[in-house]
Every structure is written in structure tokens, then in C-alpha cells.
Amino acid sequence: MDAYCFVAGRRAVTAGTLDVFSPGDGRLVGRAGVPDEDQVEAAVAAAAAVADEYAALPAHARAAALDHVSRRLAERAEEVAALISAENGKPIKWARVETSRAISTFRWAAEEARRFGGEFQRLDTDPNATGRAALIRRFPRGPVLGIAPFNFPLNLVAHKVAPALAVGAPIIVKPAPATPLSALLLGGILAETELPEGAWSVLPVPNDRMEPLVADLRLPVVSFTGSVPVGWSIAEAVPRKHVTLELGGNAAAVVCPDWTDLEFAAQRIALFSNYQAGQSCIAVQRVLVARSVFDDFVPLLKAEIAALDLAEDVGPVINDAAAERISGWVAKSGGEILAGGGRDGRLVEPTVIANPDPAAEVLTEEVFGPVLTVQAFDTVDEAFGMVNDSAFGLQAGVFTRDLPTAFAAHRALRVGGVIVGDVPSFRADQMPYGGQKASGTGREGVRSAMEDYTEQRVLVLGALG
Missing domain, CATH: 3.40.605.10 (Aldehyde Dehydrogenase; Chain A, domain 1)
Structure with a gap:
């Protein structure tokens, strides 16, 4: 040809x-x-x-x-x-x-x-x-x-x-x-x-x-x-x-204490941390959950992760080098692996890591793979500080129904877009899209x-x- x-x-x-x-x-x-x-x-x-x-x-x-x-x-x-x-x-x-x-x-x-x-x-x-x-x-x-x-x-x-x-x-x-x-x-x-x-x-x-x-x-x-x-x-x-x-980005999703539909949040986070193998700049990478709902939320998240179809929902990463890098970052994350952690060639298992080391790449860099970290917070201000504690600033998701919290997120978060009531992975192609910092x-x-x-x-x- x-x-x-x-x-x-x-x-x-x-x-x-x-x-x-x-x-x-x-x-x-x-x-x-x-x-x-x-x-x-x-x-x-x-x-x-x-x-x-x-x-x-x-x-x-x-x-x-x-x-x-x-x-x-x-x-x-x-x-x-x-x-x-x-x-x-x-x-x-x-x-x-x-x-x-x-x-x-x-x-x-x-x-x-x-x-x-x-x-x-x-x-x-x-x-x-x-x-x-x-x-x-x-x-x-x-x-x-x-x-x-x-x-x-x-x-x-x-x-x-x-x-x-x-x-x-x-x-x-x-x-x-x-x-x-x-x-x-x-x-x-x-x-x-x-x-x-x-x-x-x-x-x-x-x-x-x-x-x-x-x-x-x-x-x-x-x-x-x-x-x-x-x-x-x-x-x-x-x-x-x-x-x-x-x-790039290492997009965060914040589950606020007022958010009651934990099943919805878990489903959206599970899907959009792993869609097309997490190879999206606004795939969910960091999940910050209010401590008051943390123990209820994590099992729901694990169940939604387990329900994903590896072929139909996730798919392979682009090449062997990417798969090896992702697996290496997971292995040295220092956190508790709650789900996944393995790989078969370019198919990397959807992975959830609780409380990784603060300097771990899965937290500080862009994984660009199906890997999710989970951490608890005590106050919304603390959560916003955790979102901003990043070299990146593309988009963030905030699960809240409280209007003052939504406006506070818009003011405080150093990102190009704040998505309220959903994951940071939402993008409408006619809206302004871009980031701050790196x-x-x-x-x-x-x-x-x-x-x-x-x-x-x-x-x-x-x-x-």
C-alpha cells in the first residue's frame, strides 16, 4: 500500500x-x-x-x-x-x-x-x-x-x-x-x-x-x-x-461531607479514573473524601472498580513502556493497595491506593494510567489545600450541593476548571479548557x-x- x-x-x-x-x-x-x-x-x-x-x-x-x-x-x-x-x-x-x-x-x-x-x-x-x-x-x-x-x-x-x-x-x-x-x-x-x-x-x-x-x-x-x-x-x-x-494534570475529585449520593460519586469516579485506561489529562487520579463518609465511600468505590469490564470500559495503555512505568509507580507508592495493582502486558488493572507517601509519583505526577489514590480530609478548606498542593492545575471535581462551597471552590482552587457535582473529567468542547501552573x-x-x-x-x- x-x-x-x-x-x-x-x-x-x-x-x-x-x-x-x-x-x-x-x-x-x-x-x-x-x-x-x-x-x-x-x-x-x-x-x-x-x-x-x-x-x-x-x-x-x-x-x-x-x-x-x-x-x-x-x-x-x-x-x-x-x-x-x-x-x-x-x-x-x-x-x-x-x-x-x-x-x-x-x-x-x-x-x-x-x-x-x-x-x-x-x-x-x-x-x-x-x-x-x-x-x-x-x-x-x-x-x-x-x-x-x-x-x-x-x-x-x-x-x-x-x-x-x-x-x-x-x-x-x-x-x-x-x-x-x-x-x-x-x-x-x-x-x-x-x-x-x-x-x-x-x-x-x-x-x-x-x-x-x-x-x-x-x-x-x-x-x-x-x-x-x-x-x-x-x-x-x-x-x-x-x-x-x-x-498534563493529576486531577482531584473532592467528596464533600454534605454529598449524600455516595453511590453516584463512586460510580463516576471509578469510571472516569479508568476510562480509556486513564489516558486522559483530566482522568480522576486523586480522590479526597470527607472523613465522616470515608468508611462508607471506600467500599462503594471498590465495588464500582470491580464491576468495570477491562475490555469494554478500560482497555490497554499505549505501549509496553507506559505499562511498565505505571506498574513501577504503583509498586513504590508506599500506600495500601485496595484494588488492582497487577498487569497483563499493556492491560493494567484498575488500581486504588489508599494514603500513598506524600512524595510518591502516583500522587505528585501524572500517572496517565488506571490508577487512583484515596485520602481523607477533615475540613473543606483542608481538601482545597490538598487539591492545590500539586504542580498541576487543570481541572477539579467537587461533589457538593452546597452553593457557598461551590463558589468557594471556584475562588480557591488553582485550576482551569471546577466541575461541581461530578468528576473533573467532564469537558464540553465549546467551553474554555486549559490549566494553570505546569x-x-x-x-x-x-x-x-x-x-x-x-x-x-x-x-x-x-x-x-
Whole structure:
């Protein structure tokens, strides 16, 4: 089979290839094309050349292309989900959820493209500006380099591509080496549109060849989702570029003393600490439970964990190295293992650890696997302090029905999002999404990313009378 990528909107056969194997059963899923230096240069040059033309393309034309992508993904939804599941290993039910989210992401981008306007500001509030007004609009910063991770191989690519195309910014997408096939499928759908040549490319460039691409001044925006060390190294390498980082987390869920439906909390925490093998930046990793309900809650949590189906609910981690790292962290956690703790190849058992050592990686780092820690607290203020005692700050969940507690959490927790009455794993793709501290900078969510990819430009109108 020919290996290909997409260069400046056109399918390009490559000499270099990348075989993609399923994390679940090791079978060959497909083959991606690895572009050579000339093909990468052609993609970057085309993005730079078309930037002004694409920025001036009418909103209805950009929106029509995004609507087409959303519609075609919906028409091919089962095929798309099967590919996601095959190359990533996540159970098919989670692959279907991801497909549905990507469909919505492109649909929202089409809607936002139509209403992404400007702000009119009267200036005659000051005597010196009588007869003047300002029109404030946003224009693309320039072509975008979007670097996506393996854990959501379609929807996190969509969160790079859809906002860029919506605002009129050309984009070069670099999918994760482990999961490039979903991005290439998306490229095939984009190729059906009438977007100008150079408006987009899909380049499965190996990680060790990314430095020149990141540094290229013709790509003034870098949007990266992935690991903390890589993300911050990119930001440090190109300090004069506009860099957005969606990095890791060790998300906490707080079960407050007023929360009475412990079964619901246990079910949600068990599921969303282990969905797609815990390989989500907002998978539940730390559970903080009010001491007054701790002894009632823990057995419920263990029962919900035991009820999970390893194949249908959890699935494998991405590779052997990840499985070995996770098992190693569990073994030296220093806590009491209440459930799980074992592994069979890439299938890591859903694991619950009570009271790990304060410095244990399962508590302080991002496990990115099906591992959960449980600790008790005496006061809500203490719990909030425990949530904040982390290098990360992506999202937190707070199980409470007390409105003052909810507002206190919003004020006190140093995270990008507080989810009340549910786990921190909830994300609506149209809302602002991002973190603080080591969890990154900038925001995803279609409208938020559109603002990140653009900058304000003011037009002052004078002699208005």
C-alpha cells in the first residue's frame, strides 16, 4: 500500500513510512507516510504563501468547509470510531464518544466562523475623542503549527484544525507517531472541500525531526497538547512565538461531607479514573473524601472498580513502556493497595491506593494510567489545600450541593476548571479548557482557541460628527 501524507491540501506519496500497530492485539492497523524535508518545506512555504489570501476568504466559505467536515465525519462515524479504537486501543464505546465530539467541534467552529466579528467602541466618552469611534477586530497571527497527542487522535487534532480554519489561519498538523491514521482520515475529508491550497497540511513528522519545524518563523503560532517536559521545552525554545500549551494534570475529585449520593460519586469516579485506561489529562487520579463518609465511600468505590469490564470500559495503555512505568509507580507508592495493582502486558488493572507517601509519583505526577489514590480530609478548606498542593492545575471535581462551597471552590482552587457535582473529567468542547501552573498556558475550546490564534487590531474612525 502507498504511504501518504497531505502537503498543502494534496495527498502526497512518501518514501518514508510509519507502520501503526494496535496497542490491544499488536496487529498492523495501517501505514502513514513520513514526509521528507522537501515535502515539509513545501507545506510550510504554501502555508506562508496563502496566509493573506486565506485570512481574506469570506466567513461563509470557511464555515461551509467546516460544515462539510462535520457532516462527513457523521456519515462515516462508525468507520472513524473503528479506526480510533484500532490505532489507539481505546474501547470502541469511548472511540464513538470521541467521534461524536469531533463532529460537534467542527460544527461549533462553523458556527463561530459565521459570528466571529468585532467590537464597536465609542470614544467620545472623553472630550479629546469627540467625533471618533473604534472598531476592534481580530485577525490571524499567521500560520499555525498544531502538535497533537495520541490519547484523542481525532478530537484533539480537531481542536487544532477547526479553530484555525475558522479564523482564516493556515495550519500544519503534526499527529502523534503512535496514532497518525485518524488525522490522515481527517485530511482525506478536508481534501473534499474547496479550501485554498496551503490552508492545511497533515505531516506525520517523527518527533526527532520537529526542532526545525517548531523554530520556523513562518509558523508564528505553535499549539501543543502533550507531555509537560516537551511542552515547556517548546515554549523555551521559541520565546518570541505565540505558544499555547495543553499539558498534563493529576486531577482531584473532592467528596464533600454534605454529598449524600455516595453511590453516584463512586460510580463516576471509578469510571472516569479508568476510562480509556486513564489516558486522559483530566482522568480522576486523586480522590479526597470527607472523613465522616470515608468508611462508607471506600467500599462503594471498590465495588464500582470491580464491576468495570477491562475490555469494554478500560482497555490497554499505549505501549509496553507506559505499562511498565505505571506498574513501577504503583509498586513504590508506599500506600495500601485496595484494588488492582497487577498487569497483563499493556492491560493494567484498575488500581486504588489508599494514603500513598506524600512524595510518591502516583500522587505528585501524572500517572496517565488506571490508577487512583484515596485520602481523607477533615475540613473543606483542608481538601482545597490538598487539591492545590500539586504542580498541576487543570481541572477539579467537587461533589457538593452546597452553593457557598461551590463558589468557594471556584475562588480557591488553582485550576482551569471546577466541575461541581461530578468528576473533573467532564469537558464540553465549546467551553474554555486549559490549566494553570505546569498544566499549561492558553485555552482550547473552539471560541477560546480562535481568540488564541488571532490578535486584536483597532480601526479608529474620525470626523463622525
